[in-house]
Amino acid sequence: MGIPTPTTPQGKEGLAALLAEPGRAVVALDFDGTLSPIVPDPDQARAHPGAVRALSGLAPRVRSVAVVTGRPPGVAVRHGGFAGVPGLEHLVVLGHYGAERWDAVTGEVHAPAVHPGVLTARAELPGFLDRIGAWQGTWLEDKGRAVAVHTRRTEDPDAALDLLKGPLGELAERHGLVLEPGRMVLELRPPGMDKGVALAEYLNEVGAGSVLYAGDDLGDLAAFGAVERLRAEGLPGLLVCSGALDEGGEPTVAELARRADLVVDGPGGVVALLEALADVLSI
The missing domain is CATH 3.30.70.1020 (Trehalose-6-phosphate phosphatase related protein; domain 2)
Structure with a gap:
């Protein structure tokens, strides 16, 4: 399966930059609804069966892979099965909207006091x-x-x-x-905690040359906004909506889908995209 084509000029530019210089690209993803299907009880959420394999195939070929989530980072790591996976030695989980951080290289969580x-x-x-x-x-x-x-x-x-x-x-x-x-x-x-702030700070920290961000929910609008602002400043970016369809055939979060450069069919579509990127970059 090939990489799907973004529907916007900005998305096409972002994808082209990622493929041209993968060593400077950051791939950032939400967890629930993006890497993990939405379930009635969040404690039962687990990453899509192909997610870890797809991430471990892509991560060594890009600058960084980061999971940006409202969950505590330790919970996302456990539910995702990310710890100790070959290929994910430098994965970062920005939990609590960036207030806490887990780095695979150390296995430690860094966190300030609770508000x-x-x-x-x-x-x-x-x-x-x-x-x-x-x-x-x-x-x-x-x-x-x-x-x-x-x-x-x-x-x-x-x-x-x-x-x-x-x-x-x-x-x-x-x-x-x-x-x-x-x-x-x-x-x-607390105020000042959102995925846009967390993502922008991380991209600046690692010196990203391009970014792909994938999300599915209203909480991801802040990250979409951050990428849009950075694109206006010259950083290429690709916005992906994990857009499972409702009974009427419409994306469950229409506003996110409207602002996305690419809409894929839920976590399965996200995994397929990650696999396609890894395949192309491995050639």
């Missing part, structure tokens, strides 16, 4: 959700440096999400946090 607002919001949320009449099936996920409220187990996830946005936004503001919407989830986290 105090996260600690107080986490303690308050169970009673808060009960008082505002959150729908049955709403549940909390403790992410360590953030806390997420999921609605995908409710009878009507979108309606439940709409009910929660206002009250949770007020709660987040009261504790010095921001509210970040996602696919059937609302996350309370």
